[in-house]
Each structure stands twice: as C-alpha cells, then as structure tokens.
Amino acid sequence: MVVLCLGQFVFSMSTALFHELQRKRNWKHAKNSRVGARDANQYNGPGDDSITIAGVIAPGQLGTAASLDMLTDMADTGAGYVLVDMLGNVHGVFTIGSLDETQTYHDVIGIAQKIDFTLTLDRVDDLALTGATAASGVAATGARPAGSLDAAPVPDAPAYVKPKKKG
Numbered sequence: 678m679v680v681l682c683l684g685q686f687v688f689s690m691s692t693a694l695f696h697e698l699q700r701k702r703n704w705k706h707a708k709n710s711r712v713g714a715r716d717a718n719q720y721n722g723p724g725d726d727s728i729t730i731a732g733v734i735a736p737g738q739l740g741t742a743a744s745l746d747m748l749t750d751m752a753d754t755g756a757g758y759v760l761v762d763m764l765g766n767v768h769g770v771f772t773i774g775s776l777d778e779t780q781t782y783h784d785v786i787g788i789a790q791k792i793d794f795t796l797t798l799d800r801v802d803d804l805a806l807t808g809a810t811a812a813s814g815v816a817a818t819g820a821r822p823a824g825s826l827d828a829a830p831v832p833d834a835p836a837y838v839k840p841k842k843k844g
Contacts, residue, residue, distance in 0.1 A: 681730075683771065683798070684758030686747055688732075693744040693794065695732030702726045726800035728760070728771065734792040745794060748776055757801045771798035 680695070681688040688695055703724035708716040734740035751758065752773035760768040774797040780789030 680763055682761045684751065686751060690739060693732055693734055693740045695730045697731040699729045726769070727774070728798040730796040732794055734794065735790060736788070742792060745776065745778055745792070748773065748796065752776060760798065770801050770803050772801055774799040
C-alpha cells in the first residue's frame, strides 16, 4: 500500500513506512513602526513550508535499510521533488533538508534490527510543476508575486500630463 510519494520514491511497507508527519507553514509580513499607533503590517507572500516525517524500518520485517540510501542519493542531487499523498493530492515541490537515523538492536554481526528515521523536507517554488524558469515566472503564470508594487494597471499618460481636450 502506497502512503506517500516523494518524486519516484514511494513510502510504503516495503520501503520505509512513517508513523508521523508534521507540517509547519509560515507567511511573511513586513512590519513598520509608527508613532502613536500599532505597527503597520503588510503581507509579503508565503514563507517557509516544511514537512517532518518520522518513521521506523525493521529490515526483513518492515521496509529496507536501502530505502534510506535512496533518500540520501536524492538529497545529494539538491533537486526538488513533487510530494503526492495516497489520495493524489499534490502538496508541492520539496527538497530534502535533512535525514536523521538511529540504529538500535544490533544482531551478532552488527546489523541493526530497528532503524528510526526523521526526514525533513523544505518547500521550494513550484516551477518544476509548470516547467517554467524563475526568470519567466510572471510570464509563464501570468500572476505577479504577492506584494508586488507593479500589480496596478499602468495609465496611458503620467499623472502630471494633462490629457488633450477632444473636440
């Protein structure tokens, strides 16, 4: 049973199954101090978005230790991977920020019988989903970045130029 996919890596009982998923999202607000009033606050767009996945692998019973090697190889590329849950919901593009593992219950030849892992994913721009580049982000999506000052329509003539009278 597939639980979650990060790029081509599938979290399942045969690879690496997790028991906890935490997501932390932030939004950016710029504040400016004012005399005699509360600070002015301006929304500047989405901030950090991170997901922490904690799970356990019991080689030969539940998952494989090679799964962590696959995740390490993915992290080494520095690329962003699309995160999709079992319902088909696309959560965005994430890079692998860190992978912690704790090996316990070693057998007589030193192989861990239990491996606890914690994987941290950091959200990046979803340009990988659209195939656009950062330089053409506005052109590809047609949308201006949040908080953009040039989102207002441009008038035909500057405000200081008086239009000619018709007639």
